[in-house]
Amino acid sequence: MNRIKTIISICLLISLITIGNLYAQQKTIPQKVEDLLKKMTLAEKIGQLNQLNGDWEATGPITKDVGSKLDAIKRGEIGSVLNIVGVQHTRAFQDAAMQSRLKIPLLFGQDVIHGYSITFPIPLAEAASWDMPAIEKSARIAATEAAAGGVHWTFAPMVDIARDPRWGRVMEGAGEDPYLGSLIATARVHGFQGKGLGNLDAVMSCAKHFAAYGAAIGGRDYNSVDMSLRTLWEIYLPPFKAAADAGAATFMNSFNDLNGTPASANSYLMRDILKGKWGFKGFVVSDWGSIGEMINHGYVKNNYEAANASINAGSDMDMESRSYINNLAKLVADKKVSVSTIDEAVRRILTKKFELGLFDDPYRFSNAEREKSVLNTPEHVEAAREMARKSIVLLKNEHNVLPLSKDLNSIALIGPLVTAKKEMKGFWSLDVGDETKIVSLYEGMQQAAGKTKLLVAKGCDITDTSRAGFDEAYKTAMHADVVIMAMGERPDMTGEAKSRSNIHLPGVQEDLIKAIMATGKPVVVLLMSGRPMVFNWTADHVPAILYTWWLGNQAGNAMADVLYGNYNPGAKLPITFPRTEGQIPIYYNHYNTGRPAHGDNDVNYTSAYIDLPNSPKYAFGHGLSYTTFGYSNLRFSKKFLSKNESITVSFDLQNTGKYAGEEVAQLYLRQMVSQPVRPIKELKGFQKVMLQPGETKTITFTIDKQKLSFYNDQLQWITEPGEFGLMIGSASDDIRLQDSFSLVNTPAH
Numbered sequence: 063m064n065r066i067k068t069i070i071s072i073c074l075l076i077s078l079i080t081i082g083n084l085y086a087q088q089k090t091i092p093q094k095v096e097d098l099l100k101k102m103t104l105a106e107k108i109g110q111l112n113q114l115n116g117d118w119e120a121t122g123p124i125t126k127d128v129g130s131k132l133d134a135i136k137r138g139e140i141g142s143v144l145n146i147v148g149v150q151h152t153r154a155f156q157d158a159a160m161q162s163r164l165k166i167p168l169l170f171g172q173d174v175i176h177g178y179s180i181t182f183p184i185p186l187a188e189a190a191s192w193d194m195p196a197i198e199k200s201a202r203i204a205a206t207e208a209a210a211g212g213v214h215w216t217f218a219p220m221v222d223i224a225r226d227p228r229w230g231r232v233m234e235g236a237g238e239d240p241y242l243g244s245l246i247a248t249a250r251v252h253g254f255q256g257k258g259l260g261n262l263d264a265v266m267s268c269a270k271h272f273a274a275y276g277a278a279i280g281g282r283d284y285n286s287v288d289m290s291l292r293t294l295w296e297i298y299l300p301p302f303k304a305a306a307d308a309g310a311a312t313f314m315n316s317f318n319d320l321n322g323t324p325a326s327a328n329s330y331l332m333r334d335i336l337k338g339k340w341g342f343k344g345f346v347v348s349d350w351g352s353i354g355e356m357i358n359h360g361y362v363k364n365n366y367e368a369a370n371a372s373i374n375a376g377s378d379m380d381m382e383s384r385s386y387i388n389n390l391a392k393l394v395a396d397k398k399v400s401v402s403t404i405d406e407a408v409r410r411i412l413t414k415k416f417e418l419g420l421f422d423d424p425y426r427f428s429n430a431e432r433e434k435s436v437l438n439t440p441e442h443v444e445a446a447r448e449m450a451r452k453s454i455v456l457l458k459n460e461h462n463v464l465p466l467s468k469d470l471n472s473i474a475l476i477g478p479l480v481t482a483k484k485e486m487k488g489f490w491s492l493d494v495g496d497e498t499k500i501v502s503l504y505e506g507m508q509q510a511a512g513k514t515k516l517l518v519a520k521g522c523d524i525t526d527t528s529r530a531g532f533d534e535a536y537k538t539a540m541h542a543d544v545v546i547m548a549m550g551e552r553p554d555m556t557g558e559a560k561s562r563s564n565i566h567l568p569g570v571q572e573d574l575i576k577a578i579m580a581t582g583k584p585v586v587v588l589l590m591s592g593r594p595m596v597f598n599w600t601a602d603h604v605p606a607i608l609y610t611w612w613l614g615n616q617a618g619n620a621m622a623d624v625l626y627g628n629y630n631p632g633a634k635l636p637i638t639f640p641r642t643e644g645q646i647p648i649y650y651n652h653y654n655t656g657r658p659a660h661g662d663n664d665v666n667y668t669s670a671y672i673d674l675p676n677s678p679k680y681a682f683g684h685g686l687s688y689t690t691f692g693y694s695n696l697r698f699s700k701k702f703l704s705k706n707e708s709i710t711v712s713f714d715l716q717n718t719g720k721y722a723g724e725e726v727a728q729l730y731l732r733q734m735v736s737q738p739v740r741p742i743k744e745l746k747g748f749q750k751v752m753l754q755p756g757e758t759k760t761i762t763f764t765i766d767k768q769k770l771s772f773y774n775d776q777l778q779w780i781t782e783p784g785e786f787g788l789m790i791g792s793a794s795d796d797i798r799l800q801d802s803f804s805l806v807n808t809p810a811h
């Protein structure tokens with residue numbers, strides 16, 4: 063009997079333990095976070111807010127070292143490590159975290175900006191595709207590869223609007239337009255986070271740099287930003303809002319001060335807007351050392367004050383400045399920072415660690431087998447080629463120099479970038495993949511050229527001013543039927559801390575182009591760069607120009623595809639190309655002013671330069687195709703709408719040329735009269751449409767209140783009744799159809 067009793071008691075105990083375990087497993091993430099928080103000492107909490115650079119390259123100035131990082135991790139003083147990739151490395155660091163008292167896993171962050179092992183085109187190039195599914199796919203692949211390499215978190219997308227091509231970081235964003243930028247922000251967040259955190263192919267995204275970093279005065283990196291709150295809300299914040307709405311797990315603040323308050327201590331941005339009005343549930347990381355840099359700003363005296371200002375303003379994690387780890391305990395003791403403020407930051411970070419599944423298995427992203435099988439698959443390579451082709455902008459194509467005939471005897475490939483390989487990756491690419499697999503223009507052409515002979519001459523360097531190679535290049539060109547010139551910047555001339563006051567095509571490259579044009583041969587110029595450059599002579603004299611940015615691993619194949627017409631280019635500029643630096647800042651969605659110039663020569667007391675036209679060299683939205691498109695038959699469902707109605711506008715888009723091709727049909731609106739005033743044009747919709755030769759499709763846009771609203775002086779999101787100009791076209795300066803409609807107070811009949 064006693065034995066039976068004992069057995070029953072044991073069974074009861076086992077089931078109680080099982081139920082207990084099940085209950086623990088069934089706990090929600092918020093419950094698990096609270097349980098853990100209760101066990102943590104203040105020092106352990108502060109450790110979670112501290113992020114340090116790992117053993118990969120540093121992407122900023124290293125703060126003086128603090129001894130062994132692994133020992134600090136074991137003591138629970140580090141919550142996250144950046145710049146550490148690969149299963150082997152991440153495992154070693156996670157091993158140390160597993161020796162800490164509470165075994166809280168580390169988060170590994172990395173700038174996976176445009177690809178991980180397979181490099182995709184730079185973000186600005188991808189933006190030129192205006193192709194959201196393709197952009198999302200690119201981020202998806204980057205995430206899949208990064209997550210297989212031990213990375214939990216990418217510091218992307220950068221969603222900073224940029225109206226100044228001198229700023230080196232234009233390469234990293236989506237250009238100048240808030241509407242296009244918002245769609246791209248959404249696509250990238252969805253791409254990185256896939257079906258949601260916790261999946262083995264999803265990494266946390268990070269919308270950066272919050273906020274207005276792209277408006278650095280003079281285009282000089284890290285410089286101050288001074289702007290009206292209305293411009294902030296209308297132009298610079300929308301892509302951040304889109305990223306938050308898309309579920310971005312994290313935000314990063316920025317180096318700049320905004321109207322005198324550094325972003326890293328800007329509670330208006332972080333507390334009022336992001337965590338308040340927008341209800342953001344993720345966490346905010348500072349930029350590299352930006353909390354400590356507030357001493358240089360003159361905003362605080364020392365790191366103690368810096369930590370105080372930042373944590374209270376809503377910066378949850380300190381990247382690399384060590385202000386938090388060294389000062390927060392004292393700030394709590396001094397009653398300057400409350401434990402609940404610390405808890406709130408820790409809670410946000412732990413929540414993400416739980417969502418990623420790291421408490422179930424801290425090594426789940428560090429699996430050597432997966433790392434081997436997931437990286438560099440043929441599908442990834444093919445997607446990179448497809449994305450690269452979609453990013454190439456045909457700026458000019460006179461006399462149909464392009465596409466190239468397959469029957470040419472010989473082609474001369476001339477210029478400093480013809481055989482360049484690793485350069486094709488551009489800035490913010492990782493040293494993970496095999497650089498021998500990157501396809502240069504020369505290699506791409508070798509694959510595509512068939513019997514056509516390829517002659518190669520460098521001609522000159524990128525920045526060097528020697529003309530010693532001109533003669534040989536001239537002679538090479540004389541032997542060829544067609545000349546293709548690969549010109550541009552060095553990849554490290556755009557990117558962080560890469561602002562330029564002079565954005566002309568560098569060195570003597572434009573002189574080489576002139577010399578080659580003197581041969582009388584048909585010339586095609588390919589321009590490689592991370593920003594809009596100035597190249598007026600080339601633009602005015604060379605018959606065919608392709609802007610190829612930095613296209614990534616498959617650059618050469620993609621360029622050859624386009625040169626031969628195996629792919630018909632359809633990209634459109636996401637940023638205005640100025641005639642010269644004196645026009646900057648230049649953007650299409652400006653106000654009309656009281657004395658607008660009528661045309662480029664109207665300088666009679668108008669808002670104009672007496673030595674330069676107002677128009678850009680290439681406008682926002684510009685980009686040609688090997689075929690042509692006709693726009694006709696604009697019609698409205700009705701011409702009046704009230705606030706809660708919508709109307710549709712339709713038109714017929716026809717492929718009027720010889721090649722199948724894609725057009726990005728763009729819809730712009732202008733409120734004719736309002737207070738405050740509205741821009742002369744704002745992109746409010748677009749559709750990318752594939753048409754066979756002769757084919758016509760009806761395109762329809764819906765216009766509702768959302769498209770007609772704007773911020774008034776009190777920053778209220780309002781509509782004002784009145785007349786709206788409607789413009790539909792192939793570029794912001796190539797409007798093919800226009801009319802107007804009105805927003806009225808009462809429902810229209």
Ligand code: BGC
Binds near residue numbers: 217349
């Ligand atoms: C950049 C960030 C980047 C960080 C980490 C900073 O210098 O501004 O965009 O994510 O470094 O590499």
